[in-house]
Amino acid sequence: MADAVAGNVALSAEYNKALANIRDLDARLQVLEGATSSSLGRIAGSRRTTGVGPSAFTTETLLQAVTFNAQNGRRYRVTMDYQNVGSDTSYFGVWGRYAAGATVTNTGTQFYYRDTSAGSPGNWEGPKVITAEATGLPAGQVTIGFFVRRTGGSGTTDFRADTGQPAFVWVDDVGT
Numbered sequence: 001m002a003d004a005v006a007g008n009v010a011l012s013a014e015y016n017k018a019l020a021n022i023r024d025l026d027a028r029l030q031v032l033e034g035a036t037s038s039s040l041g042r043i044a045g046s047r048r049t050t051g052v053g054p055s056a057f058t059t060e061t062l063l064q065a066v067t068f069n070a071q072n073g074r075r076y077r078v079t080m081d082y083q084n085v086g087s088d089t090s091y092f093g094v095w096g097r098y099a100a101g102a103t104v105t106n107t108g109t110q111f112y113y114r115d116t117s118a119g120s121p122g123n124w125e126g127p128k129v130i131t132a133e134a135t136g137l138p139a140g141q142v143t144i145g146f147f148v149r150r151t152g153g154s155g156t157t158d159f160r161a162d163t164g165q166p167a168f169v170w171v172d173d174v175g176t
Contacts, residue, residue: 044068054156060106065145086118090153104145
């Protein structure tokens with residue numbers, strides 16, 4: 001395709017080629033925007049300033065949840081920061097679950113599981129941080145929650161939080 005010359009009329013072949021190039025560029029930009037147009041980065045969070053427990057946690061119990069609007073085909077990084085104090089060196093399972101809507105229960109879809117312990121009896125544990133990835137979430141309002149249940153031991157545990165040392169859950173959109 002030749003460069004345009006002032007005062008000359010473009011040939012239809014040159015004009016059509018220019019339009020084809022513009023349409024191709026537009027299509028490529030739409031694909032790129034579709035992959036990144038979500039609100040990448042932190043999209044939701046919750047802060048807990050009261051403890052959960054002390055309890056024996058013999059059933060799967062919600063520690064903390066956060067609700068946000070999910071999009072089809074996105075990956076979400078979910079981070080939870082918490083502390084616990086146990087009366088013995090009990091062991092626990094921690095589940096990450098999600099459900100469409102404003103609530104999540106222990107029957108929600110599991111996207112995360114790890115074993116953890118209460119550490120040394122009566123002592124504050126250092127902050128524990130969970131980082132998990134949730135994919136395949138339904139579009140629209142979704143609630144993600146972390147649940148805990150005792151898997152060994154017999155004492156009680158307090159998943160602590162107060163105004164000076166809150167527990168957090170954050171959700172970050174990390175793309176497609």
